[in-house]
Amino acid sequence: DAGITQSPRHKVTETGTPVTLRCHQTENHRYMYWYRQDPGHGLRLIHYSYGVKDTDKGEVSDGYSVSRSKTEDFLLTLESATSSQTSVYFCATISGSGSYEQYFGPGTRLTVT
């Protein structure tokens, strides 16, 4: 357990509105990740961070931006939400020490109407 929390846990928003999801970790892990999970697709990487202010795009980054101003917080922003961004969003961190196992938060269910 990497002490990961996500907020909000559920959100319903309208098309065209901005949305920010927050991931908070208490273990001082260097790497943090944002994924989305959709039926039939497994988990797909949106963006990741390898340190404060160091971020990079993942497989499905279009329409999303991220920021990491503190080690413990990684924010995912949908600048103008679309219905195709309705999904469950998971944050993860790596435990460190050369380990590859990622540990996940409980998820945020986002519905864009």
Next chain:
Amino acid sequence: DQQVKQNSPSLSVQEGRISILNCDYTNSMFDYFLWYKKYPAEGPTFLISISSIKDKNEDGRFTVFLNKSAKHLSLHIVPSQPGDSAVYFCAADSNYQLIWGAGTKLIIKP
């Protein structure tokens, strides 16, 4: 193109028997593989992993086998228990990024 594939969307197994979940990959540069378990409304939880320098790793009821020549790995659960009913994902590490399969839903029948 999917680099990690789980071709069985679902699998049903009798309680007490062996569950075998399969995963294929295409990139021979992958050197670390992981299995995750996911219950509804929860995040995935790490189950077991294997390095490409090994062909087997065991942890209690869970064993992962890796066949590099076939680019295939499998997860064996023996004996299967009702609490094992979940979606199982395999993933491959690529420079601290995980590439995921689509998952297999395991149903353990009483």
